[in-house]
Amino acid sequence: MARAIHVFRTPDRFVAGTVGQPGNRTFYLQAVHDKRVVSVILEKQQVAVLAERIAALLLEINRRFGTPIPPETADVDDLSPLVTPVDAEFRVGTMGLGWDSEAQTVVVELLAVSETEFDASVVLDDAEEGPDAVRVFLTPESARQFAARSNRVISAGRPPCPLCDEPLDPEGHICVRTNGYLRGEIAGSDDDADE
Known part of the structure; x- marks a missing residue:
């Protein structure tokens, strides 16, 4: 053809x-x-x-x-x-x-x-x-x-992660730069201070 x-x-x-x-x-x-x-x-x-x-x-x-x-x-x-x-x-x-x-x-x-x-x-x-x-x-x-x-x-798509430049999902993001941990878990979450 x-x-x-x-x-x-x-x-x-x-x-x-x-x-x-x-x-x-x-x-x-x-x-x-x-x-x-x-x-x-x-x-x-x-x-x-x-x-x-x-x-x-x-x-x-x-x-x-x-x-x-x-x-x-x-x-x-x-x-x-x-x-x-x-x-x-x-x-x-x-x-x-x-x-x-x-x-x-x-x-x-x-x-x-x-x-x-x-x-x-x-x-x-x-x-x-x-x-x-x-x-x-x-x-x-x-x-x-x-x-x-x-x-x-x-x-116009998803914004990039400031650490690894991969797209951020609304549901969350597993960042390779933090070895899969959420940023709040590494630096200490602000939510912990309220308890």
Whole structure:
């Protein structure tokens, strides 16, 4: 069966988003153009890496080619939720990132997890064989907005433990830095003083 490559040359929207509560969130990337919506599922770390690499790519484009790039910002224009229902086309395994100098766009390619080995040359290529893919072309402004929103989505989860940086659960946290003991048990709990 031939692979499906979903191409968005001028997306109306390309965003990271989640479904679920912090600690039990599922991460998605969603590309939208007119009434066409394609969503893929991926890990939180993949979203973080993609946002980080896009920021680095924009700096490199500016350094190498003198292409003007928008400044880094924490402001996000699009804070709307994902288009529902969110039906994932596939789970992302491999991600590709490039620069189309003719179109002056950042190219993001998301490839499906595949049980069969494939050559890295299928990334950003229209080869007949290989995993399904979503390919999105973003202006530098859209790429910067994608990275800013992605960082916001990532940080909206559970706060990190101040000792070990692992996420804190509302039910409690077994911290590796305290050898599994709760912090109050080591330093003495304030509750003990009232007895």
